[in-house]
Amino acid sequence: MPKLLIVTDAWRPQINGVVRSIENLVPWLVRLGIEVDILSPAEFHTAPLPGYPEIRLALTTPGRVRRRIEACDPDYIHIATEGPLGVLARRTALKRNGFTSSYHTRFPEYVAARSPIPERWLYWFMRWFHNAGRGCLVATASLRDELSSRGFANIHIWSRGVDTQHFRPDYAPPLELPRPVFVHVGRMAVEKNVEAFLKMKLPGSKLVVGDGPLLEEFRARYPDVVFTGAKSGTELATLYAMGDVFVFPSLTDTFGLVVLEALASGVPVAAYPVTGPKDILGNCGAGVVDEDLHKAALACLSLSGVDARARAMDFSWKACADQFLDATYVSFGIAP
Structure with a gap:
């Protein structure tokens, strides 16, 4: 059974698109015959991100991350975020057989909105991070085209899904509010x-x-x-x-x-x-x-x-997992 290690700086108890995408992806990958391990801040001491105390960043060392990856010995490494864990995992992955990454967040725009750092400097960092990998996964065609115009390479589509059994119209209203x-x-x-x-x-x-x-x-x-x-x-x-x-x-x-x-x-x-x-x-x-x-x-x-x-109904987590696997196999040059 192939083993996949997903490295993410965003993890529970955070509630955001990165966490929810991974949480919904993993069960479907397991059903498709993939063994999945998660490397997250849950394994380390953490510190709050300035301005976002609910976001905790891992406090660790290159050696500890390297040993954790070696102990897992994955066939594939996917780095979901560009934070401390992502950067340290990138370093180790490049000494193995490489990695794929995903572009979840407009990090340059988010930082530029809070600081005087120019977006172009931040996009340089993002290209350095992602272009070193075998493939960069993005959620939409328009984002693929935008990043391609900014010099990103080896971009693949990995869309998202929704649980239509959980999210549905037939719940009784929990609040009484004037309509609409x-x-x-x-x-x-x-x-x-x-x-x-x-x-x-x-x-x-x-x-x-x-x-x-x-x-x-x-x-x-x-x-x-x-x-x-x-x-x-x-x-x-x-x-x-x-x-x-x-x-x-x-x-x-x-x-x-x-x-x-x-x-x-x-x-x-x-x-x-x-x-x-x-x-x-x-x-x-x-x-x-x-x-x-x-x-x-x-x-x-x-x-x-x-x-x-x-x-x-056009979006399912099963289709999302299929796309993720297809992009992984293509990036690593392996026939599905």
Whole structure:
């Protein structure tokens, strides 16, 4: 049985797209006959990321990471993040038979939003990190084209999926709110552009689910908005399902798992025409992408929840795992 080691700086108890993608990928890889090991900050002492105390970075040494990888002795190494563990694993992997990586996060844009560091310097780092590998996996065709134009090489598509049994429209509403309900799920942070949604004048109610460094500030500034904090499991699914429109204001996400979860819940999606939403929604009638997000949100009120649900059915975690394996085999020059 082939053994795969996934190295990730993002892991539980974090709740984000990287963690959820890996958590949903692994069971399907196991079903497909792959032995999977995870190297994460859970094995080390950690320190909080400045500005993001909920994100913990591993405190370790090159030698310890090297010994951990040697003890695992994987056939393939996949590095999911460019943090401390990712950089140290990259060093060891290059001395073995190489690695694949995935581009989950617009790291240059996120850092540039918080510091004076130029994006071009950060993109240099990202190219250095990813181009050393055998293949870089990205979630959408538009992101592939963008990164290719920036000098990234050996790019493969690895899309995402959604659990349509868990996220579905038929939950009883957990809250009594004036209709229509415009809902958003995500991290309350500057790079997520949540305030573009909070500032909108919309009929009915705004429901916001998620935690993050700006949550308390938003609660104070927007008292008419219902903020629930972070939710998970069935509680999260019921909050999705009570929405009439899902508003996704991010300009920097590389995909947006929450978009699929909203669609599976029968909720049309309003978003900007950027990587992620434009790839998922296209012209399928399940949402509206527009430079005017307010216009898109109102236009979604006339769309069908049935069409939204139908679009979500095009995405499965089984297909996601198949794509991941295909990209791994091609990158390592092995016939599936």
